[in-house]
Amino acid sequence: MTDPMILTVAPNGAYKRRTEYPHVPQTPEQLAQEAQRCLQAGAAMLHLHVREADGGHSLDVGHYRAALAAVRAAVGQAMVLQVTTEAAGRYQPPAQMAMVRELRPEAVSVGLREIDRPETGDAALADFFGWLVRERVMTQVILYDVADLRRWQALRSAGTVPDAPWFLLFVLGRYSAGQTSSPHDLLPFVQAHTGGEPWAMCAFGASEHACAVTAAALGGHVRVGFENNLLLKDGRPAADNAALVAQAAEAARCLGRPLATAEQLRERFMPA
DSSP, rough: OOOOOOEEESTTTTTOOOOOOOOOOOOHEEEEHHHHHHHHTTTOOOEEEOOOSOOEOOOOOHHHHHHHHHHHHHHTSSEEEEOOOOOOTTHHHHHHHHHHHHHHOSEEEEEEHHHHOOOEEEEHHHHHHHHHHTTTTTEEEEEOOOOOOOHHHHHHHHSSSSSSSOEEEEEEESSSGEEEEEEOGGHHHHOOOOOOOOHHHHHHHHHHHHHHHHHHHOEEEEEETTTTOOTTSSSSBBBSHHHHHHHHHHHHHHOOOBOHHHHHHHHHHHHO
16 A cells, blocks of 8 residues: 655744744744644644744743644644754754653654764763653654764664654755755655655755655655745745645645545554
8 A cells, every 4th residue: 555645834944934924823823723724735744833922943842832732722633743853053952852851742853963962972862762762752853964864874773763663854955055955855865765764855945846746756755834935836925834735735646645644643653
């Protein structure tokens, strides 16, 4: 049977502000409304960032709890809610890991290069990943290039990262000129990926949809949204995140791939 495609939406990110992009959701209420629309369009997981009152990036546990409560009230259990540990130039590994331990979220994304620092050390890294496994937190590991993927593989081989149902995210275009991406950027990741973990991609810039179609065709999963791109496949501004989700959902249907449900994600990545 064809592997159902996991379609995730990243509706806001750490940097885009409503003063520049009026449709980027920031408050708990705005995130809840956007989540409802994206669920109807086909997304099974929401990757959310929370903001301070001035719109700046935050890892505040109280802000997260308020946003998660609002979104959960809007969508029930029909979406997996994933928080981020992104540093965005404001946070260091101890604070990033402490936030996750205090919040105990259903799902989290972790940028490997952000927490795998010399000052962290392998012992603390092993303790953190071990805690994620014991707490059954669905964890997506963010990898920005093949060097990140090789480091992940080394940590797995050394036993620093235990065996578990990890989920990888290959990021295209984050460190390219002008933060633009191409479907070709996915190929080095796919060729170097030998560990067998399921993977998804996100892509910066106007080629997001082309990259998503390529990932879906190669058996991967897809994350779209205003965090990385504001444009439809024809170059017009997207009215909301749901429009980007709908494009990706239609591509999956054209490829004969059903869309995964939140229940299927929980069964796959958070087994009892």
